[in-house]
Amino acid sequence: MISQLIAGSILIAACTPFGIPAFYHPPDGHFEDKEITESSGLVKSRRFEGIFWTHNDSGHPPRLFAVDRAGRRIGTVDLLGAANVDWEDIAIDDAGFLYLCDIGNNWNRREEFTLYRVPEVDPRQARQATVSERHPFHYPALRSPDAEACFFHQGALYILTKEPGNGKTGLYRLPLSDPGPPKELTFVAETDVESSVTAADLSADSARLAVLTYSSVLIFRKPDQGDNYLAGPPCRISIRFGQMEAIAWDGEDLIITNEESRLLRLEGIPPACLAGS
16 A cells, blocks of 8 residues: 555655655556556546546547456446547546546647547446547637546536646636537636646545646645636645556545556545545
8 A cells, every 4th residue: 555655665855845755656556458558547436336447548449448446457348439539538427427538639730629428337247338428629719738637527527738848737617518519618727737737536525636747646625616626725745656647536545547557546645635625
């Protein structure tokens, strides 16, 4: 467990401004399924106990992989009616749906992006699932940034942009009431993050938003009003775990994956980071 591993780890960086030191973390597990080569998103099921969903990055089939907490294979599900142009993250709601965020834009050549809404099936029994809604969208003001992080909250999908070089991220909202023609995202807020954002996950009670960057986990509290999760100062936990690409809440723990197909369980998160609004 990470709380035990910390005691034997080597401190390689000074304390962050929030007083939490940075460590190099040995992995707690790895993906057993060799088809999982570029885990780019991760989310915990709210229907099936102990199951996590992940997917590969661009250039792979539109396929979901169900694994347990240690990365052991449970099943695979092919998505009918979807295309993996550049899937970068996955989100979930309480109504039994998953959201595949086709939002990657490495070369800034895309102008339109897609969100796929998919019913969550039991991976022990089903091998296919059909997309129930397709939401095409674009950014406002002629913007077309890269993005690798999304989360679902109260009927809308939220995207956090990846802004290489400027140390910021922008938060955008996509309402999901109408899966009709392409919609324009609504800009919500912007904040400093110091490093590129690669994933995000909202806790099941919506009280905490975990944002993953190349160097840390930022935990934001739910705002007192509105949906600007970036409004307050985050709790920052510095992490050294290779190129980190996905993050998911598991109770009060966080599970992180990297490009080497390894998993890290972050336990012992300070209570101040876990407090709600």
